[in-house]
Amino acid sequence: QVQLQESGPGLVKPSQTLSLICTVSGGSISSGSYYWNWIRQPAGKGLEWIGRFYTSGSIDYNPSLKSRVTIAIDTSKNQFSLELRSVTATDTAVYYCVRLTSSGWTYYYGMDVWGQGTTVTVSS
């Protein structure tokens, strides 16, 4: 079955760029009808959707983060990535990569695969 694994630095300095990678195993990132998402969760708080990449190539971002975020895909490595620029302490959170299975309005099966999450702390 498909598994997701986040990786990246656990500590980022304020004003710098947070960069994370999600490695997909057990299936191809470029086949099927899937949205590949990033979601974050500050300690003790709720879930915030950051953005997504669709296998067709379309990308959507949360407007609240859009000016600072880039999501990209590397099909050769079966990975997708998150870049968050100009970070502050409020960006400290557990970051999850998540698969959402859907094909437009034809079918939808929810966020059915989650990574284990990686903790990123923004601090000098």
Place this chain on the structure above:
Amino acid sequence: DIVMTQSPLPLPVTPGEPASISCRSSQSLLQSNGYNYLDWYLQKPGQSPQLLIYLASNRASGVPDRFSGSGSGTDFTLKISRVGAEDVGVYYCMQPLQIPHTFGQGTKLEIK
């Protein structure tokens, strides 16, 4: 943004008793295809969230049938027919209809 509001936020339950969580959205989640775009997720302590219910009432693979989802439009409910110790955690509703996808605040279910 569509605002998702859950209640109650803390939910103490006696083992074996039923439990119910409400989720209301600030806009209708009923799409023209007849489906309500509302999911339920459970985050057990120390774990990633896991999918329970999609499209308001469809149980995800492997989810026990004591979990059920209902509702339409802006009002939705997650019910657990008999709560067990393994159901402890935070329950979130989420709307995938519009960008940005948004979650409720989370309902923390604990055993009395």
